[in-house]
Amino acid sequence: MGNKGAKKGKPSSELTAKEIAMLKANTKYSEKEIREWHAGFLRDCPSGKLDKKKFVEVYKQFYPQGKADSFCKHAFATFDSNNDGTIDFDEFILAIAASSQGNLDDRLELAFDMYDISGDGQIDQKELTTLISAMYDLVGETDRKGDKDPKKRAGDIIAKLDVGGDKKLSKQEFIAGCKNDPVVRQLLAPNA
Structure with missing residues (x-):
């Protein structure tokens, strides 16, 4: 975790034009906002994967007055769309958009x-x-x-x-x- 920046060549460290296009099409975020979210995601998760423990920590930042654990157990399972036990950036940003931008x-x-x-x-x-x-x-x-x-x-x-x-x-x-x-x-x- 002492990794200050993402290593080159890692599939999760750089957004492709195709990935940005998909995220723009499925969220209300601009390319700039997507890149800012991605930079923050990599800062918090240098491996490019968010595990359950870190997911709870992130949610606690949005709801500091509450207890996020119970909600996060269900949310994590829903957002981990490929069921690999982690949430990658695409899964993360689509989940954030659905829970904050959706009607x-x-x-x-x-x-x-x-x-x-x-x-x-x-x-x-x-x-x-x-x-x-x-x-x-x-x-x-x-x-x-x-x-x-x-x-x-x-x-x-x-x-x-x-x-x-x-x-x-x-x-x-x-x-x-x-x-x-x-x-x-x-x-x-x-x-x-």
């Missing part, structure tokens, strides 16, 4: 994918409780009594939005429900 539907879709822990295309009460608790942790929300209790909130959301009556939420039900719940929407997409 409300995009952010909620990302949240759904992240918390559909079983991968069955549905979120049940246990998964939704995990989602809400992790979001509370991330933003430093400590008042979890009454209507803010994650399990109660998850149960209420499912009861209200479960159109199919299967006690689970589809992606469409989840997105519609979050859009209509200002507290959950504020947690999932604070800038939308």
Whole structure:
């Protein structure tokens, strides 16, 4: 880690024109911003790979008042799109863009994918409780009594939005429900 600059010849140390074009097409970042993000990424991760521990450290910078660990466990698995146990620059910048630049539907879709822990295309009460608790942790929300209790909130959301009556939420039900719940929407997409 004492490496001040990236070594020449490493595939992750230089952005190709094709890579920049792909990132510009899939984010709202300019080439200059992409290059700045890349320089910062290499400064923090000279190997060009971000592991889980470093990922948590990076997220803690964005949410210093919260506890990022629980959220990051799910986020890391979602962002590590090739499942190699690390996040490379492309995966990193696409994840940052999706969680910060996407419209409300995009952010909620990302949240759904992240918390559909079983991968069955549905979120049940246990998964939704995990989602809400992790979001509370991330933003430093400590008042979890009454209507803010994650399990109660998850149960209420499912009861209200479960159109199919299967006690689970589809992606469409989840997105519609979050859009209509200002507290959950504020947690999932604070800038939308």
